[in-house]
Amino acid sequence: MPASLQSMQGPYFGDFGGRFVPEALVAALDELEIEYRKASIDPEFQAELARLQRDYTGRPNPLTEVPRFARHAGGARIFLKREDLNHTGSHKINNVLGQGLLVKRMGKSRVIAETGAGQHGVATATVAALMDLECVIYMGEEDTRRQALNVARMRLLGAEVIPVTLGTRTLKDAINEALRDWVANVDSTHYLLGTVTGPHPFPEMVREFHKVIGTEAREQILAATGELPDAVVACVGGGSNAMGIFSGFLDDPGVRLYGFEAGGEGIDSGRHAARFSGGFPGVLQGTRSFLLQDDDGQTLPSHSVSAGLDYPSVGPQHAFLHEIGRVDYQPITDDEAMEAFRVLCRTEGILPAIESAHALAGAIKVGQELGPDATVIVNLSGRGDKDVTTAAKWFGLLDPETATETLEGDL
């Protein structure tokens, strides 16, 4: 067992992680790791990143107690870590600013990225505009339809958005296309991977750029309650927001940690993205982790109402934390997530991303289990503006004529 779970270094997290990539990419990964290690002890880099986090992102963001929501969660004290209030509307900006600064240090002029819900694509397009980088975003064609507004946002910011029409046309296929682009253009191009997976050094590096979430949350909860929380909960797609907030608490054995995956239409339906309930260890897109796969090792399609959780694999450090039992990973169905989405809107006036609504649904369960004396932090990883169409459709809030207009307008 490593001395510190929250500072584990790659390439391996127990049996997971590594670099399962074409040889052509190894030199670029080595260069990236060297630059990242230098930057992480360079006071100038750290100061510049801290300045951007404060003046551009708006950090620290608040830790908001939500007592009316908490009544639905067994009366436990519930606090939300407000990543939704960051510039661009989610936690994704934390990682993108860090990698953007590294791109400048490496002297590269072009960034490419994958996006599912569009949050990482928007964050990348934003930072590319800020740092004067050429930007190409790969997005599954299915997702460009589910998240049409984010496609427009990325284009407004100057990015080229390429719909991916191969395979299942979702996040996984967007990553394949980004990898193909990277192999061909690695001299000029950095692949700005958006989560804590992929080949080393991405899982460790992306976690470190998100560690600020956990560091702030820890200070804020101590200031608010004088104690560490009983539990910290987050949603887990690739797992970057979860690794970020867990990083503040992994070495505190008294703090229970929960990761909520997309249970889709239920594990038994086969239509879900719950890698720890329905997956097995394997290799996908550069790393060894848990993944949804068939008996032949072919990747199975995932399903979730939330595009951002719709991914068949998960970061390798999560696989390790699952295996050693430090984090409890559970599925949340589409129905449960949308109900929690509705409750937060109506009790607190906060519209969460549907991804984050999975964490809220998890918090309701955890709060009921731990009871009214417990304190729970929920990472509210993003805001739900991008999900208004999906939610309106889900709850039947638009009259048929408007619905047709709005939905088609979005397509």
Place this chain on the structure above:
Amino acid sequence: MSTPVTSPAPGILTGKRLDELRSQGRAALIGYLPVGFPTVAESVIAARTLVEAGADILELGIPYSDPVMDGATIQHAVDSALQAGVRVRDVFDVVSAVADLGAPTLVMTYWNPVLRYGVEAFARDLSASGGAGLITPDLIPDEAGDWIEASDRHDLDRVFLVAPSSTPERLSMTARACRGFVYAASTMGVTGERTTVGAKAEDLVAATRAAGGEHVCVGLGVSTPQQAADIARYADGVIVGSALVRPLLDDAPFADRIEHLARVTSGLAAGVRHARTGTAQ
């Protein structure tokens, strides 16, 4: 561990064949086709056609859902094979069904299908079916400990890739880990036909030889007899994939597609055979 080793038929190991061809003063034509495309039975016919039309070594690909090193042509073929229901274990039947032709037969596979099958079980079954070894585009020697052990136990070749971006240290490490040949990627990119093959390929072959590579074959982008001839001047083998798959993606009756495949293969084979005598057409 006890090692009941199934020895492959003498003389069919890839390195041996490359040595024979070298002594004849020419490079090898290595032809790729995906197993199960258009169907498993038809992929046997296609593979036999390749050898009969002049390919010296076969590279049979296992269709995979996430082929990150492949361009559009091969992606379409493997997608269609997967939709038609091809299974990983079908590769062993196809390898057996071409074994009588005497061409060393390597299997090209992304790593997860082998992991899921079990590395040791896969090596055992590949060896038993007469396969020569594996080409692994997303497995670098650094991550290949289990496969290196299993391939040693079963006398299988293991072909890793080098790229124009590989450092001298990695060229030498990879050359040491390979058996059969080192696969030199002609260019930074994925599979697919290209009008020009990277100028860096010749330098990469020279650097790989200097780093200890006994046999070095070049692939990615090779599609015409002239390109094959150019590469055959300096490499031990010319690897062609997409240009052979394309005739099979046609809508024409299967017999016509096979005839087309044979024509393309003979053209490439002629290019390879005449490269060093200066009579390539």
